[in-house]
Amino acid sequence: MIDLKALRDDPERFREGARRKNTDVDIDRLLELDTRQRELSTRQQELKAEQNRLSKEMGPQIGRLIGQLKKASGEQRGAIEREVEQLKAGPQKLKEQIEELDGQIAEIEPELREILLRVPLPPDPDVPVGRSSEDNVEIRRWSSAGFDLARLFEDNKGFSPKSHIELVHELGLADFERGVKLGGARHYVLKGLGARLHYAVLRYAMDFMIQKHGFTPMSVPVIVREDMMVGTGFFPGGRDQAYHIEETRRGAGEDLFLTGTGEVSLMGLHQGEILDEADLPLTYCTTSTCFRREAGAAGKDTAGLYRIHQFDKVEQVVILPADEGESRAWHQKMLGFVEAFLQSLELPYRLLQCCTGDLGAKNADMIDVECWMPGRGRSALRADASGNDAKQDIGSESGATQGDIGSESRSTLGAFGETHSASRLYDYQCRRLNMRYREGGESGKGATVFCHSLNNTVAASPRILIPLLEIHQNEDGSVTVPGALRGYMGGIERIG
């Protein structure tokens, strides 16, 4: 949530921010409602002050009269009762006026709140302006020795690559048919060494963050209250993306939601708390199962492990004092962790500076990491082999960007595919979550300040298995397990 005061002071900054983010939000309406709301509540507040004053006076008087009433007889009673009624009449009028204002305020509040929750955080001035992911700007790319991203996979390795779909079929690592039988479309089963590889990546990613970078591991709920979804900024905008557990429909409890990322619970941990500045920054990581409805993605990436309803993800989150420099520095650090992680797995990747149109409401800045997927961006020719829908063109949807290799050969193209996303949010999330710290430490008298937060993926599997299998495949159809994972695979060096 943005700071309403800041919006009053400089509405143009937020109008421009929304424009750059390609977001349609009626800021003038918000200002209008805000002004009206403040007028009404100021007036109401004055009435309440008067009411409180009267009440304090009347309390003892009425108490005394009621005492008399008990002892009084017949005629006296009537006189006393009338006196009490008279006393009550004054505040009664105030009460009616207050209630009327209450009604007026209640009328505008939901709309005000709804708009306020949707006003995006303005992007930082150095974020390139653009409309969609097409306008994202590559920052740098990395590739392991012996693999040249400027050349085709074939030219690098001397053979034509298989897609991960073919590989998991042939090596018996996944079972899509039974996944769909169990959970419907976009479900899958990882089996045997496929499952083992999945867990190996997750455990390695977790240890990487804990042991190398001192992050605190957490095991957190994936079922959360609506507050948490709103507080972390996923609602109301992303309501369609979350699975909704409608407990109230069975007449009990409150509705709950399945989280689409560990970020929700990691950030929600300290909701409503005032933290000790000495404890900051808090650095947390978690492995959690993530659930996404993929609403609006019908027909996209229907085959394979790319876009699915359920996956596991190691997520990193940092909560720090409010400081732009710190925020920027940590953003780079968190990206650095991911780069080192991918390099240790010998997975070529690139960093993409997301443009303003691709940021989402809560980010001031966002940098995506995309891994090179040699089997991606290929036409139906190959996908056909796995018995899946032959009409789709896997390379043309958002989230994947065609390699700039310039080859016309459809069977050997390859593409980058998004595997990580590093967000910098300033106080947008912490303001919603009411998560603060006291300046100058625990015993200080400093003001309470909203924390800043950042988050980034460490590894999301099975999506990360796509480059892992495709990059490390061998000509004989086997896949070499990168050295970093062997310890988590019982020493297995090669699959198949």
Place this chain on the structure above:
RNA sequence: GGAGAGGUGGCAGAGCGGUUGAAUGCGCCGGUCUCGAAAACCGGUAUGGCCUUUUGGUCAUCGGGGGUUCGAAUCCCCCCCUCUCCGCCA
């Protein structure tokens, strides 16, 4: 799942229709005393909003929401959470 007890300030804990934003203790901050420290004593110590140039004023908040009342931490309703006992169980 059944029965009961409870949720109050940083913590513990009183209050159970009016003068209570809230006793008291602990903690914390400042001061007195002291060469210094401790002890003792004195004073201070919630969060948010709105109005105000400063000073200050005012409203809201006693798990959350709604209601009764001139007036609610206190009464009523719904929900959430915690604890105890019984039952069941990974």
